[in-house]
Amino acid sequence: QQQQQQQHQDDYFGDEIINRGDFQTPWTVADAQLRPIPPFYPPLNPRCTALVLDAPPSAVAVRVSECLKKRSISVQYDEELITAECMTVDRVHFSVNLYRGKRTAPPVDIESVDTIPDFSHAVIVEVVRQRGSSMSFHRHCRAILAAAMSNGMGEEMRSPIQTSPLEFDRLTTQERPSKRVARMASPSDALVAVERSFALLRKDRIDAQKLGMESLVCLTDCDSSGDDLAVFGSMVVVGAPITGDLTQDDTCFGEVHNYLLQLIQHRTLPGEIDQDVPNTSFASSVSTLNSSNETSAKKKHKESSVLVPPVDDQHHGGVLRSMALRVLANSLDLLSRKQPGLLPGILQSSLLVSKGFLRALAEDIQGGQRLPAVVMGTRLASVHEAALATRCLRVLAQHSNSAKRLMVNPKKSSHPVLDALGKNRFAPHPILKRETGKTLDALSPM
Structure with a gap:
């Protein structure tokens, strides 16, 4: 029976979703x-x-x-x-x-x-x-x-409007109507804002790339950019075609969409080729952090065909990927509230509902039980990224039948996504606990 259950998981995602680590417990000190x-x-x-x-x-x-x-x-x-x-x-x-x-x-x-x-x-x-x-x-x-x-x-x-768009306080306020009064934005305004953000992402400096990704987070936040500009920015993120009076070339829209897909699904930054892609598995990350000396590290480097970037590069990649998940979560949630009839058509032929992308989000769910020491200096998902990935899965399941069928297939007895979500249902992290409950409710009628 265990082999049959493992086979079902292999058929769905290609490998088993492994949860390691324990939930945080109250601090007991004598x-x-x-x-x-x-x-x-x-x-x-x-x-x-x-x-x-x-x-x-x-x-x-x-x-x-x-x-x-x-x-x-x-x-x-x-x-x-x-x-x-x-x-x-x-x-x-x-x-x-x-x-x-x-x-x-x-x-x-x-x-x-x-x-x-x-x-x-x-x-x-x-x-x-x-x-x-x-x-x-x-x-x-x-x-x-x-x-x-x-x-x-x-x-x-602080009030939610005074918090950073990267904090969880701003994430919860997105469910309420924005009180920001802004002028009517046009697709040209969105193009200029996206071009400036993507110009920073294409630079080879760490600070510029972080600033560019933070700009995309603000661009998809209603309290920071206003409803109109945030909707346009969200449509760019999910790869929706934007029509209107565009005075400039809109090719960067597709580049931004592909940039975020590559970073979230493959955990790679532009310029990292296949042999430079870091191995982001749990065992590889632990072995990298626990390398005892330079000699053993060089030996592993020769034996392995995968080159692991320096710890600083992995940390920077993890920060960018965390913000990329925030951009995607903001965009999907905003479009589901502001443009609910538009999102199903966008997702019908989008890579956001592909098997590989959903698998990457499902792997991030196991970050809900991952310890901070394991995540430090890696591109692994933490409990915070698990909350963002859970929200993304919920919106995708609500507006795409194909995505929901991949997550919960009624013809199969094993459902790895539901199992991973069930382990986070009683998480001490309040945002993850709330998002997990909503996602399980959205997947239960299937």
């Missing part, structure tokens, strides 16, 4: 388990450190874990070292460390032990950035430190 700051430890940054005097370590750990959950931050807890490895939606990696305070050494002229300050009951909370945007890091850092000191629960104090 009060007597906390350790002091190690000797020769670098000086603590006062902007990223807090001293908690009113709660034991177990309570501080609960406060921090609840704050991370409310802010939709992927986290992996280490109960032995009392640390939490975290990753935000824009792939900012940082760690939260808890230390025990110490009894301050007495001055030379003080002989009474009672006058010596004693902070052994205090908890030191330190947040250390590992990589990613410093602005995004400090926003989360301030919220975590405030929650640790019981000055809040980690809620976002």
Whole structure:
């Protein structure tokens, strides 16, 4: 029976969808388990450190874990070292460390032990950035430190319009009508905006490529660009033909569509040929991260026909792919609400409902159980990309019968997509949990 089930999965996707790693659990810290700051430890940054005097370590750990959950931050807890490895939606990696305070050494002229300050009951909370945007890091850092000191629960104090289009707060507001009042946009305006974004993507500089992809995210966001321009930008992303008074060549529309398809489906950037394509499987990523020395890495390089780019290139590719999924999720969701009658015709002959593209999105669903340490420095999908891929699958299934039939074929007893979604149904990530529930409801009538 297991072989038959495996055969059904092979017939559908070509290989088995593997889920590795465990869901994040509440941070359990024993009060007597906390350790002091190690000797020769670098000086603590006062902007990223807090001293908690009113709660034991177990309570501080609960406060921090609840704050991370409310802010939709992927986290992996280490109960032995009392640390939490975290990753935000824009792939900012940082760690939260808890230390025990110490009894301050007495001055030379003080002989009474009672006058010596004693902070052994205090908890030191330190947040250390590992990589990613410093602005995004400090926003989360301030919220975590405030929650640790019981000055809040980690809620976002900014209004959704003040948040970045890359954050999850803006993703949830897309379901409500936009309050932005903008002038009527034309296809020519969309062409100019898309050309400027794609001109940045074609450059060979990392900062320019990130800025170009961020521009596409803003272009498909109603609060950033207005409804008309966002609809035009979304049509370009999904490959829909745009008609109107175009004063310039519109060939870049197809180039943008193909760029996003290649990045999402094949995880490759322009200029990366077949032998330069990184192996994005789970085993390959772990072996790359755990290479013990340069000699073993060179040996593996000679034995393998796949060349793995440097870690920085893989991290950059992962950031771009995460934003590309955000662009696609924004576009599909916006067109399903603003142009519901147009989307089925667009998807009828689109590569977005092809077997290979749906397989790539289905593989991203397993990122809902992937730990941040595994995703760091790779192009693997994290819990954040799993939420975006789940939304894309839901919209595609709602507006394309062929896509829905590939996801849930009534003639087959095994449904890998439903199995992968079922494992994320009770995920602690609030956005992923909500998107999974909606997608399962959309696929259930089949």
